[in-house]
Amino acid sequence: MKRFVMHNRFFWLFLVVMFALPVLPHPVHVPEYWITLLNYIGLYSIVAIGLVLLTGIGGMTSFGQAAFVGLGAYATAYLTTQYGVSPWLALIVGVVITGLVALVLGLVTMRLSGHFLPLGTIAWGLALFFLFGNLDMLGKYDGINGIPVLNVLGIDLESGRHIYYLIWVVVLLSVLSVQNLLNSRMGRAIRALRGGGMMAEAMGVNTGWMRVVIFVYAAVLAAVSGFLYAHLQRAVNPTPFGLNHGIEYLFMAVVGGVAHVWGAVLGAAILTVLQDWLQTLLPKLLGENGNFEIIVFGILMVLLLQYARRGVWPFVARFFPRGPQAHVPEHAEALPQRSKPATGEMLLTVNKARKQFGGLVAVNDVSFEVKAGQIIGLIGPNGAGKSTTFNLVTGVLQPTSGEITFRGQRIDRLTSREIVARGIGRTFQHVKLLPTMTVLENVAIGAHLRGHAGVLRSVAKLNAAEEGRLMSEAAKQIRRVGLEQHMYDEAGSLALGQQRILEIARALCCDPTLLLLDEPAAGLRYQEKQQLAALLRKLREEGMSVLLVEHDMDFVMNLTDRLVVMEFGTRIAEGLPEEVQKDPAVLEAYLGGVE
Template identity: 85%
Template sequence: MKPLWCFLIVLFVLPVLPHPLHVSEYWITLLNYIGLYSIVALGLVLLTGVGGMTSFGQAAFVGVGAYATAYLTTQFGLSPWLALLVGIALTVLVALVIGAVTMRLSGHFLPLGTIAWGLSLYYLFGNLEALGKYDGINGIPALSVLGISLQSGRSIYYLIWIVVLVAVVSIQNLLNSRPGRAIRSLRGASVMAEAMGVNTAWMRVVIFVYAAVLAAISGFLYAHLQRAVNPTPFGLNHGIEYLFMAVVGGVGHVWGAILGAAILTIVQDYLQSLLPMLLGESGNFEIIVFGILMVALLQYARRGVWPFVARWFPRGPHVQAPEQAEPLPRRAKPAAGEALLVVDGVRKQFGGLVAVNDVSFEVNAGQIVALIGPNGAGKSTTFNLVTGVLQATRGRIHFRGERIDALSSREIVKRGIGRTFQHVKLLPSMTVLENVAIGAHLRGSNGVWRSVARLNAAEEARLMFDAAEQIRRVGLEQHMYDEAGSLALGQQRIMEIARALCCDPTLLLLDEPAAGLRYREKQQLADLLRKLQADGMSVLLVEHDMDFVMNLADRLVVMEFGTRIAQGLPEEVQNDPAVVEAYLGGVE
């Protein structure tokens, strides 16, 4: 990080360099706009690059912040700083309303939705008489800080870049926190996040609002820099440019937002002067060049420019687990033999297809129960009914006496059921420690704003300490700070078990944990499960590998074509004619 801080120091020194190194007003103006655009692009890194939600409408939120301060300061003589607070409050309200609707969309409907509300706000600015219609509002007063008037571009330069720096630090603080790990799981791992207790729908709205607030602050600064506003800078074209900046710099990288804003602003400025000279006529030819550059970038540098620049800088330290911390509270263990999970006549239909046909079984405290059967037997569907991913068509599921078949995944994990997945679900660019810590989401309480202000240090230490303990418990301590995507499949499955243990479960549900593992890895997995059972953990294991579970499980439940065909002790089930028929197709 040291070279980046050196870069910031140089940036803050530029305006006061003596002659002949004096920076001209032209470059100060350009740097001011780079800073304003960077603030918006930083919000898009959080929203699009991290959260996976493409937005073309951020320019409209810039307009909300700009028009709020312009109207309040010119019409009512309100202090610009009070107008900023009102503008932020208005932006939060508008973003909550829009986000509650838009963030439910997915696929191509989401960017289309952002285009729709972005255009709506743009035309609202241009048609309201109170806002001066398309002529806008003039005579906006200059900002004043500690009695110093910021009338010139050079004087407001520092304020703009201080805001940029605060935005960078706040986003980094957020991403390296409990809610930040939840936000990072939104992109491609939302099912896993829900199973760990994350309210993914609310998290989407939260980062949408946060990105909108950053855009509004940029609009506030823009209004007092220009001293006039009109709808033109807040239309769809500028919304697309902001997204271009984030993508060019590296939409998944915080510092990439600043780099992208600098590249596009400088290139656009030069092209606007150069292209008319080369072509002999004026026009928006820079848009054509931008289109060509964007196609080339997406073809050859899909992660943006920042990853190439980052090679020159030493990598910052990973989030570390403390050597000691106050332990997190744990659930009381159930009495041995207590009926933990009772599945009673559960049925699941998909239209005319009966995937699970009136299946019943129990899991008692301290037991390892294996739900086995050939491929397509309905094991994973039954598993998903128990964990709330699917809702049963009929039947009842009770956990420790409470009916849970109508609950969501998020509510079920609160009751003490942790799970893994048939196909490994992890965040490959995050470390093993950070992936496992997602499992402890419900055991923390600090939210977004405490994380942004870094008031969550004590809780973070406890969460990371517990995650490290679970990693050691499953034998992956030597990989604690490795990227999860670099692990072998067997290690990734073990890591998923550590993540589930971080939920502090009473019952552990494992969906085909031995799938794709070699013989030795299966033996190591079996040893781990026996160790967890000795520690008092109850396990429901979904498998199709009968050899793996035969010497591991206390009881077996066998399914075929969605129906339970046998249950009992392993030696009883192994000799059951119906089971032999299901696995071997019958014997002579």
């Protein structure tokens, strides 16, 4: 709590300084030139904040944000000068147009990956830039002049000093909106996009749509910046909306700290002031001929990124200590739970499941069943096809032939998020956590489908009641698996055994009927395996059904109710653990045969 109060003090100090600057009396009166520079820092910050969300957190590089700034600027310029529309109505129209254009572009572009994604953003960024410069209605490359003055509460914002407050109010609202979004159910899903797409899908997140959502949100922020730019300049032309400026916006986010919201503001300030300083100083030192500032600027940026690869904000953030954002409320209404099946009820039926990759048969007509209240072990040597079978059940892969049913309904053609919605939770062979998020937040991702608040409710902080219920449920599952002392620790700081148990807590947060564990004992020490086995027995006593994929026969022998043994994609044995242990085919697979 003390750290949280300390952070708030720095935040309020920042507000006081920024909003006092234009009205400081002599002799510390701030010149008009510096107010103009601060205005541009604010405008650039709004765009860079969107890029933090899109690139730093969502993992999608975009070089085309300047074109969205242009859409916002040209929308208000055209409507106010040609039709006399109120600038505020023009803002709404500009945001809607930008949102629709971003939606169409996002549905296409966000499906790309690797180097194709940034190349795609360059393509449509250039297309919009040349569109601005070639349309007669937009004045071609001469642009549009005579944009009216903004009026707020009867006050005309005629000068940079007057519009300064509006710009920085929008900057702060942008920061708060993105922070509110990231500290929500939707925000946790967004943070899982970068490197955790498969995990997010398994928890019920529609990752493809989530990418489009944050792409549109970043575009809308850019359009708002363009609206303010147009009324600050009172004129627009295509020059500020080209690829060069798109690269600069991305640079600002990276230099400040591409994964930090406040880093966008810091990055915008650093680059704007540095460029201005170089343009003033270098001609005096090196002469007017030559564009030396670009060369020096490039060298300084390379050095900066070499020694501060995560940006500058992590160094500054040391002076802004803060506690964890997510916390467990004292009182919260419990989330609804699905009805539990009766002991012995048939849950999962795998009937002659087959998976071929070209000519390779990875799973060869495998069949087995899982009933309610059982722990079933699917075991075999490395390369036996266990994980492939597991992925068929969880929707990561679809079978070439055969059927998989869960509680009487076929699931073999469903996606991972559709399967988890039916009550199957899972963990992963290789731990998939978000290491910089707390244990509490990681587990809460598992409850994604049990909440309903969308982006707008999250941004406006209208999701507090639901967030309380989700956090309370996450804390309940953390206590259930015995990790309560690590609730606010970063997940990446836990030992491997604790991380695997954390994954089980996250899967339990999905409110599953059947829990699928993919080699949960891999890499664990003997004592950690014993603790894991004790946890699984406890879950079985509470009515949980478990399908356990494992290659460690010692681990599963005294834990499971039945064992299914695979080798080279084929089921070679099934039965009680003591029966399977004596099966000649199993001994052959594990030990190479016995005398």
